[in-house]
Amino acid sequence: MLPISEKTMPIKLFLSVLAVALLATVGCTDEQQVTVQRATSAGPGLKVFKASLDGAPSTIDPAQSANIYANTVVLNAYDTLYRFKYLARPYVVTTNLAASMPEVSEDGLVYRIRIREGTYFVDDPVFDGGIGREVVAEDFVFSLKRFFDPTQRPRGTWLWQGRIVGLDEWKVAGSDYDQEVEGLRAIDRYTIQITLKNPYPQLIYTLAQGYSAIVPREAVEAYGREFSSRPVGSGPFRVLSYDSSRIVFAKNEKYRQVPVDIFEEGYDRATQGFSGVEAIHGRAPPFIDRLEIHFIQENAARWNSFTKDNEIQYLSVPNEQVDNILLSKQPIRPKPEIAAKYHFYHGTEAGFVFMTFNMSLPDFGYSEDPERERRNKALRCAMIKGFDWQRRNESFYFGLGQIFPGIITPTVPEFDPELSRESVELDIEGARKLLADYGWTAETLPELAYATTAGVSQRMFYEQFRGFMKKIGYPAHKIVLQQYATFGDFSKDISDGVLPFIAKGWGLDYPDAENTLQMFYGPNGSPGANDANYSNAEYDRLYEQAAVMQPSPERTAIYRKMNQMVIDDCIAMSGLSRTRIYLWHKNVIGIPDREIVGGFYMRFVDVDNSAGAN
Amino acid sequence: MDVLQYAIRKLIGGIPLILGVSFVSFLLMVYFGPDQTFELLGKNPTVEEIAEVRRQLGYDRPFLMRYGEYLQEIVTLDFGLSNSTGEPVSAMLARTIPISLALVTPGFILGNLLGVLLALIAAYHRGGWIDKTIMGFSVVGMSVSFLIVIIAFQILLSSSFGLNLFPVRGWNVHSLQDYVMYVTVPTLASVFVALGYNTRFYRAVLVEEMTRDHVRTARAFGIQPGKLLYKHILKNSAIPIITRIMFSIPLVVVSGSLLIESYFGIPGVGKITFDAITTGDQPVLKAVVGLTAVLFVITLLATDILYRAVDPRVSLK
Numbered sequence: 001m002l003p004i005s006e007k008t009m010p011i012k013l014f015l016s017v018l019a020v021a022l023l024a025t026v027g028c029t030d031e032q033q034v035t036v037q038r039a040t041s042a043g044p045g046l047k048v049f050k051a052s053l054d055g056a057p058s059t060i061d062p063a064q065s066a067n068i069y070a071n072t073v074v075l076n077a078y079d080t081l082y083r084f085k086y087l088a089r090p091y092v093v094t095t096n097l098a099a100s101m102p103e104v105s106e107d108g109l110v111y112r113i114r115i116r117e118g119t120y121f122v123d124d125p126v127f128d129g130g131i132g133r134e135v136v137a138e139d140f141v142f143s144l145k146r147f148f149d150p151t152q153r154p155r156g157t158w159l160w161q162g163r164i165v166g167l168d169e170w171k172v173a174g175s176d177y178d179q180e181v182e183g184l185r186a187i188d189r190y191t192i193q194i195t196l197k198n199p200y201p202q203l204i205y206t207l208a209q210g211y212s213a214i215v216p217r218e219a220v221e222a223y224g225r226e227f228s229s230r231p232v233g234s235g236p237f238r239v240l241s242y243d244s245s246r247i248v249f250a251k252n253e254k255y256r257q258v259p260v261d262i263f264e265e266g267y268d269r270a271t272q273g274f275s276g277v278e279a280i281h282g283r284a285p286p287f288i289d290r291l292e293i294h295f296i297q298e299n300a301a302r303w304n305s306f307t308k309d310n311e312i313q314y315l316s317v318p319n320e321q322v323d324n325i326l327l328s329k330q331p332i333r334p335k336p337e338i339a340a341k342y343h344f345y346h347g348t349e350a351g352f353v354f355m356t357f358n359m360s361l362p363d364f365g366y367s368e369d370p371e372r373e374r375r376n377k378a379l380r381c382a383m384i385k386g387f388d389w390q391r392r393n394e395s396f397y398f399g400l401g402q403i404f405p406g407i408i409t410p411t412v413p414e415f416d417p418e419l420s421r422e423s424v425e426l427d428i429e430g431a432r433k434l435l436a437d438y439g440w441t442a443e444t445l446p447e448l449a450y451a452t453t454a455g456v457s458q459r460m461f462y463e464q465f466r467g468f469m470k471k472i473g474y475p476a477h478k479i480v481l482q483q484y485a486t487f488g489d490f491s492k493d494i495s496d497g498v499l500p501f502i503a504k505g506w507g508l509d510y511p512d513a514e515n516t517l518q519m520f521y522g523p524n525g526s527p528g529a530n531d532a533n534y535s536n537a538e539y540d541r542l543y544e545q546a547a548v549m550q551p552s553p554e555r556t557a558i559y560r561k562m563n564q565m566v567i568d569d570c571i572a573m574s575g576l577s578r579t580r581i582y583l584w585h586k587n588v589i590g591i592p593d594r595e596i597v598g599g600f601y602m603r604f605v606d607v608d609n610s611a612g613a614n
Numbered sequence: 615m616d617v618l619q620y621a622i623r624k625l626i627g628g629i630p631l632i633l634g635v636s637f638v639s640f641l642l643m644v645y646f647g648p649d650q651t652f653e654l655l656g657k658n659p660t661v662e663e664i665a666e667v668r669r670q671l672g673y674d675r676p677f678l679m680r681y682g683e684y685l686q687e688i689v690t691l692d693f694g695l696s697n698s699t700g701e702p703v704s705a706m707l708a709r710t711i712p713i714s715l716a717l718v719t720p721g722f723i724l725g726n727l728l729g730v731l732l733a734l735i736a737a738y739h740r741g742g743w744i745d746k747t748i749m750g751f752s753v754v755g756m757s758v759s760f761l762i763v764i765i766a767f768q769i770l771l772s773s774s775f776g777l778n779l780f781p782v783r784g785w786n787v788h789s790l791q792d793y794v795m796y797v798t799v800p801t802l803a804s805v806f807v808a809l810g811y812n813t814r815f816y817r818a819v820l821v822e823e824m825t826r827d828h829v830r831t832a833r834a835f836g837i838q839p840g841k842l843l844y845k846h847i848l849k850n851s852a853i854p855i856i857t858r859i860m861f862s863i864p865l866v867v868v869s870g871s872l873l874i875e876s877y878f879g880i881p882g883v884g885k886i887t888f889d890a891i892t893t894g895d896q897p898v899l900k901a902v903v904g905l906t907a908v909l910f911v912i913t914l915l916a917t918d919i920l921y922r923a924v925d926p927r928v929s930l931k
Binding site: 058059061064066150153154155156157158161225226227228229243244245246294295296297298300301304305307308309311485486487488489491492494495524527528529 | 648649650651652653654655656657658659660663664666667670695698699700701702709710765768769772773774775778781782783784785875876877878879880881885886889891892893894
């Protein structure tokens with residue numbers, strides 16, 4: 001037997017180590033934890049807005065802000081030249097860091113943009129004396145050049161590739177930042193000049209995206225790849241802490257003071273008066289002291305946190321709560337108890353869900369045999385006729401989604417409400433007849449691999465699709481589920497062009513139908529956005545013709561013609577735009593929005609801390 | 615001195631284990647893990663851009679060269695930068711592991727202490743209603759999905775639909791009071807589930823010990839139940855109990871608890887590990903796998919030394 005002291009020693013030692021470990025963890029001693037404490041100990045009277053997102057950004061470097069989550073963060077930490085008006089719908093571009101809308105040459109090739117003087121980056125050790133310096137035109141030039149420097153791992157290059165004189169060549173020559181680019185210059189301290197190879201009407205939209213946010217060269221060079229988690233911007237807020245569960249901002253006290261004119265921002269008293277946004281008219285944003293964005297993927301946790309009253313104040317309503325909060329769906333109205341407690345708003349998403357056939361594969365797409373190609377087209381058209389969009393809407397989107405024909409979504413100005421809806425209407429008999437007319441039988445129909453990521457919802461989508469196809473005579477065993485453990489592997493196979501049928505969603509990058517039409521432009525084939533590998537010379541010609549045209553009825557007519565081609569060639573089962581429902585606490589003054597690039601609205605949010613405001 | 619020699623011998627003996635684990639896991643990562651190329655590319659990438667990203671990710675280099683670099687990283691504890699976030703992996707782990715540790719430690723300790731206690735009671739009353747009741751609750755704890763338990767506890771204790779006593783989510787810990795507020799509900803949820811497994815396991819171990827001759831003899835001598843359970847049963851069952859507890863530690867420390875961290879919005883190591891698995895962020899994965907292997911070797915060593923502490927008959931040779 002061991003002596004008493006020896007017997008108890010391991011226990012005492014273990015408890016001591018544990019106590020020290022816990023205290024070390026709980027106590028805030030290192031720099032980061034001190035920062036977090038500063039970030040989270042909101043004092044009395046401080047205005048704090050706690051928003052939520054249903055996903056998290058993996059990086060907050062503007063050059064890599066490829067999704068809505070990253071954009072939401074980037075647009076609050078950084079400045080863009082332009083932004084979308086706070087309240088105007090459809091979306092309208094307005095000035096942000098730019099002092100005015102660009103001066104454009106008559107041929108549409110030269111853009112001259114003057115930026116506001118007196119805008120400063122937030123304080124950071126990378127600057128002389130740690131004091132943020134003024135934002136100048138050269139910063140924009142540097143920020144855009146990063147997209148043509150492979151070491152920066154940029155994801156938004158496609159927006160400017162082949163567009164700006166000398167920029168692609170600058171990349172080929174080795175991306176030397178000290179080398180001037182003919183088409184991208186700071187002609188003085190506050191003036192930017194962009195020279196295009198061809199007119200690019202969507203350029204202005206790209207300058208409102210998170211991708212085009214302005215970063216200081218000092219920070220990019222000092223932090224290297226770590227810059228993606230150490231933001232140094234000149235936006236309305238400065239980042240205090242950032243991790244996988246939330247980001248905390250403080251008001252950027254140095255942010256330029258530009259009073260907001262809500263009528264210029266598109267305010268409509270009839271539909272938006274309930275929100276109290278008139279209270280911000282004439283005042284300079286940002287109005288809150290602290291902004292917290294919580295990344296909560298789990299719907300139950302998001303909902304519980306929102307309804308708790310002292311945690312998150314805004315959310316996009318999760319699907320499983322829709323029935324609990326709505327009194328009616330046509331029109332969409334909240335239950336009285338919800339309306340009494342929260343502000344409520346809804347709108348159609350700027351994007352859509354749809355499915356495409358991969359035309360590069362001979363089973364359903366193009367074939368060297370003209371007869372087979374004719375039969376394949378009939379097969380695709382029959383499958384489109386057999387797809388029940390109404391049922392899909394009711395089963396997965398509570399019947400609230402907006403079903404529309406083609407690939408021009410309802411949220412863009414080029415949408416045609418009069419377009420025939422035949423391609424989205426269920427026609428089982430028509431589908432069966434088409435299959436029979438072209439000699440398709442249960443024996444001859446090809447096997448279809450329905451590819452998707454692993455998940456319960458994805459499995460349900462597949463089963464419903466298989467059920468629809470069974471009704472038109474497609475044998476169930478010939479529609480095979482091909483599941484991927486991760487989205488990365490799924491993306492790889494899409495990009496490699498090996499999947500015959502792809503179900504996907506698309507969020508608009510900007511409110512112009514060109515953004516969805518480019519998904520069917522031949523040169524954008526795999527690994528590009530045209531994963532249908534649609535190849536139609538006339539379509540491509542029209543795309544190229546419209547690509548250099550300013551918005552006009554002529555351009556809209558061309559867009560619609562292209563849309564009709566995709567419908568007539570039976571390339572896609574399309575589409576449905578989901579309805580988003582937003583709820584926020586009554587003490588929050590504002591109208592949230594996450595569409596297009598998301599995040600701009602947060603600078604206009606105010607919080608009423610007075611008793612009874614919530 | 616014996617212990618020191620044994621420790622050195624054991625650590626050297628652990629090197630093949632680390633090599634084996636790291637090799638197999640790296641093989642799986644490289645050939646079966648997610649391809650991150652298209653996660654890092656924008657729309658309409660050119661062939662050159664795809665090749666450039668693959669080069670940056672190291673996908674174009676020979677397997678053995680990459681494995682050699684991995685071993686070097688384990689030795690130097692420098693795993694480079696995360697491919698997803700750009701942060702140094704060591705900084706990510708230094709930030710998240712203490713949080714996960716603080717999160718799971720109370721549940722881990724309580725789950726095991728209560729498990730042993732309930733198992734002792736159940737074993738002592740073997741076959742009786744007390745035993746059946748405890749085992750019934752254990753089965754419930756084991757049967758209900760952890761996810762359901764988390765959601766139920768969150769609604770019951772934290773939400774406005776329940777008692778509304780604790781925060782639904784977050785980790786703003788600056789004092790012991792904050793810590794108690796944020797850790798209570800996750801701890802209760804994990805204890806609820808862990809108790810089921812622990813109690814059943816420990817009961818089986820203790821019941822076996824109870825049937826031994828020395829226990830029967832002790833009973834015949836009229837030894838008090840408390841003393842009998844502690845001195846004659848629990849102490850003699852310590853080795854399987856220690857084994858179970860010790861081998862849970864590496865996973866608790868490095869892997870954290872994904873579900874708890876996700877649902878309670880706690881920025882621990884479980885969440886970043888899960889994200890790394892799903893996105894194929896190899897620098898993070900390599901660090902987690904490598905550190906887990908190293909911790910297992912250390913745990914093996916510590917377990918052997920603890921065996922010796924609780925049972926002097928165990929030799930460290």
